[in-house]
Amino acid sequence: MLRRTGGPMQLMTILRTWYAHKWLRAIDLSLAQYVLEKLGESAEEVAFFAALASHQLGHGHPCLDLQHLRRNANAVLQLPPEHASHESRHACLSAEQALALITNDWPELLAASAAVNVASSPMVLSANRRLYLRRYWRYEQIIRHDLLARCQNITALDPVVLKQTLDALFGSSSQLSWQRVACAMAARSGFTIITGGPGTGKTYTVVRLLATLQQHREQQTPLRIRLAAPTGKAAARMTSSIEKELQNLPEDLVDTITERQAVTLHRLLGSSGHSREFRHNRRNPLLADVVIVDEASMVDIEMMAALTQALAPATRLILLGDKDQLASVEAGAVLGQLCEGAEQGHYQRELADWLAQSHGIPLPEDSIDDAGAARWPYLQHTVMLHESRRFDAERGIGKLAHEINAQQTQWLERWLADARGMAAENPALANINAMSINSSGSRRFRELVSEGYGPLLQLLAQGPGTDVDVWGEQLLQQLERFQVLAAVRSGDWGVERLNQLITLWLFGDTVSADKWFAGRAVMITQNDYSVDLRNGDIGLAVQLDPQQPLRVLFRGSNGRLRWLLPSRLTHLETAFAMTIHKSQGSEFSHTVVVLPEHDSPILTKELLYTGITRASEQLTLVYRSAERVIAATQRRIERSGGLTIAEERHE
Numbered sequence: 166m167l168r169r170t171g172g173p174m175q176l177m178t179i180l181r182t183w184y185a186h187k188w189l190r191a192i193d194l195s196l197a198q199y200v201l202e203k204l205g206e207s208a209e210e211v212a213f214f215a216a217l218a219s220h221q222l223g224h225g226h227p228c229l230d231l232q233h234l235r236r237n238a239n240a241v242l243q244l245p246p247e248h249a250s251h252e253s254r255h256a257c258l259s260a261e262q263a264l265a266l267i268t269n270d271w272p273e274l275l276a277a278s279a280a281v282n283v284a285s286s287p288m289v290l291s292a293n294r295r296l297y298l299r300r301y302w303r304y305e306q307i308i309r310h311d312l313l314a315r316c317q318n319i320t321a322l323d324p325v326v327l328k329q330t331l332d333a334l335f336g337s338s339s340q341l342s343w344q345r346v347a348c349a350m351a352a353r354s355g356f357t358i359i360t361g362g363p364g365t366g367k368t369y370t371v372v373r374l375l376a377t378l379q380q381h382r383e384q385q386t387p388l389r390i391r392l393a394a395p396t397g398k399a400a401a402r403m404t405s406s407i408e409k410e411l412q413n414l415p416e417d418l419v420d421t422i423t424e425r426q427a428v429t430l431h432r433l434l435g436s437s438g439h440s441r442e443f444r445h446n447r448r449n450p451l452l453a454d455v456v457i458v459d460e461a462s463m464v465d466i467e468m469m470a471a472l473t474q475a476l477a478p479a480t481r482l483i484l485l486g487d488k489d490q491l492a493s494v495e496a497g498a499v500l501g502q503l504c505e506g507a508e509q510g511h512y513q514r515e516l517a518d519w520l521a522q523s524h525g526i527p528l529p530e531d532s533i534d535d536a537g538a539a540r541w542p543y544l545q546h547t548v549m550l551h552e553s554r555r556f557d558a559e560r561g562i563g564k565l566a567h568e569i570n571a572q573q574t575q576w577l578e579r580w581l582a583d584a585r586g587m588a589a590e591n592p593a594l595a596n597i598n599a600m601s602i603n604s605s606g607s608r609r610f611r612e613l614v615s616e617g618y619g620p621l622l623q624l625l626a627q628g629p630g631t632d633v634d635v636w637g638e639q640l641l642q643q644l645e646r647f648q649v650l651a652a653v654r655s656g657d658w659g660v661e662r663l664n665q666l667i668t669l670w671l672f673g674d675t676v677s678a679d680k681w682f683a684g685r686a687v688m689i690t691q692n693d694y695s696v697d698l699r700n701g702d703i704g705l706a707v708q709l710d711p712q713q714p715l716r717v718l719f720r721g722s723n724g725r726l727r728w729l730l731p732s733r734l735t736h737l738e739t740a741f742a743m744t745i746h747k748s749q750g751s752e753f754s755h756t757v758v759v760l761p762e763h764d765s766p767i768l769t770k771e772l773l774y775t776g777i778t779r780a781s782e783q784l785t786l787v788y789r790s791a792e793r794v795i796a797a798t799q800r801r802i803e804r805s806g807g808l809t810i811a812e813e814r815h816e
């Protein structure tokens with residue numbers, strides 16, 4: 166028997182107050198109002214949950230997980246939000262207080278509603294715990310269905326014959342190589358994930374995989390390969406990494422790999438302007454033998470559903486990415502969900518034996534799990550690479566990233582207390598630096614930033630000289646050499662304040678951080694097809710000639726320089742500092758990660774790990790108190806979603 170909550174419309178009043186204080190988005194409130202309009206006042210509690218499910222989407226979760234909610238509502242909903250003012254904290258009830266007003270059993274209440282689980286209802290409750298807006302539930306169904314079908318596509322390959330190919334490509338060794346295991350696995354299966362941190366050899370492996378597939382192809386024609394990544398920048402990086410790696414292969418093999426240019430997923434699927442529809446879909450699938458997607462952790466659930474639907478059943482899909490990074494800004498965490506448990510392998514014995522034959526070396530016993538196939542279907546198609554080849558794991562950045570990812574705080578505490586002393590004892594730690602400061606305006610931080618951006622200012626002061634393009638190239642390359650990353654948006658340590666400070670320090674008080682001036686670094690914040698710029702593209706305002714208006718320099722998707730008028734750019738922000746979220750898919754020689762003074766649920770080990778692994782040569786961690794760094798390391802993002810769980814359908 167369901168009872169009514171508190172006073173009439175009490176929950177709707179809470180939602181309106183939350184919205185008035187920017188704790189909720191307009192769209193979240195509208196959904197609640199829509200449910201009420203359709204079902205009447207008695208549906209207030211359901212309408213409240215609808216708003217929460219929509220709110221979760223805004224935080225990147227495809228569903229509202231009622232079990233997580235029951236455990237820790239404030240943290241799960243991030244209410245109060247990180248930017249909440251004192252006034253709003255005073256005026257609004259917390260999520261926990263609001264939910265305490267709902268005395269009915271939550272799943273029972275939702276399951277009894279006409280807004281949930283009936284044909285074309287706006288919401289779906291799955292497994293009595295995950296509440297979805299229907300569209301996102303559909304995406305999950307599509308992905309799960311398509312990937313599991315693809316997992317069934319197993320090529321009958323003789324592992325002993327395959328071994329000869331792999332011996333030639335990887336060299337024979339008495340040590341197990343997970344890269345080689347990944348290659349063997351992907352050679353036999355219609356779907357494979359190769360996951361691992363930066364520099365663990367995902368590209369190294371995939372290039373050898375392409376050569377393997379080509380050699381074991383029945384026809385002599387070249388493989389039809391398509392390479393893609395979620396952002397323009399990630400696609401450009403993928404193209405150059407593949408090109409570089411191909412140079413290490415024998416020439417006759419290289420010549421067989423005809424496609425080397427990565428494109429954005431939007432372009433791959435044929436985006437049609439602002440519509441959600443793509444040219445390639447089930448009716449018109451992409452023509453390809455292999456599709457490889459890099460930086461797959463950034464692919465959201467909607468894009469992943471579009472991708473799986475656009476592939477013909479015979480096309481092999483290979484996802485590359487780092488499962489431990491933050492997920493996409495849009496709802497998803499697809500890769501993280503699919504790879505859950507990948508550290509332990511969980512391979513069924515039959516598969517492990519096949520892989521061992523293709524290698525000549527058995528897989529470790531602890532990676533074998535006889536119940537693996539039933540419990541972990543995607544892990545039978547996943548290999549995790551652990552060993553960084555770029556900076557070995559014991560060296561600074563790799564070591565720090567590893568400790569944070571593993572949530573090991575002992576070493577971290579020592580390092581935070583005495584980074585310099587530890588670097589003096591162990592020179593391998595010289596490329597990581599811990600800087601504790603009292604305020605973001607501190608002199609030491611100012612010096613760090615002024616020194617870091619110094620070469621950019623020098624180049625700007627030199628001007629274009631005789632060759633504008635050479636200068637432009639140098640400027641864009643310099644922009645990748647130093648970058649400040651902030652964990653949060655607002656407050657004294659947030660990205661907005663940091664941009665104001667850095668602008669002041671670099672250019673003085675005659676310019677303003679949010680207005681145009683020569684030398685302003687900017688980031689595009691929304692895809693803009695009219696100028697062919699994507700969310701996340703970085704540009705630099707420059708003065709080519711004092712008589713001419715400012716131009717904003719970008720690298721186009723074909724790699725060429727573009728010099729656009731500022732008036733053509735609509736959604737952008739200053740980018741001397743950017744959020745760690747926005748930095749995903751990029752790498753900077755010297756990365757400065759700034760943590761705020763206060764604790765917040767958004768400070769997680771995934772956030773720290775993602776920030777730290779943006780650094781390719783040097784990392785500086787800037788923070789107020791070591792306790793905050795430790796607290797963030799100890800906190801994990803709770804991924805919600807049901808991709809990995811087999812459930813009955815509700816349609």
Ligand SMILES: Nc1ncnc2c1ncn2[C@@H]1O[C@H](COP(=O)(O)OP(=O)(O)OP(=O)(O)O)[C@@H](O)[C@H]1O
Nearest residue numbers: 344361362363364365366367368369370406554555
């Ligand atoms: N088994 C190996 N033997 C020798 N060199 C290797 C091996 N694996 C990787 N490398 C080298 O290590 C470097 C990093 O590898 P790679 O670029 O493939 O890593 P990645 O995982 O794709 O990195 P990112 O995540 O940054 O894209 C490259 O220079 C590559 O040639």
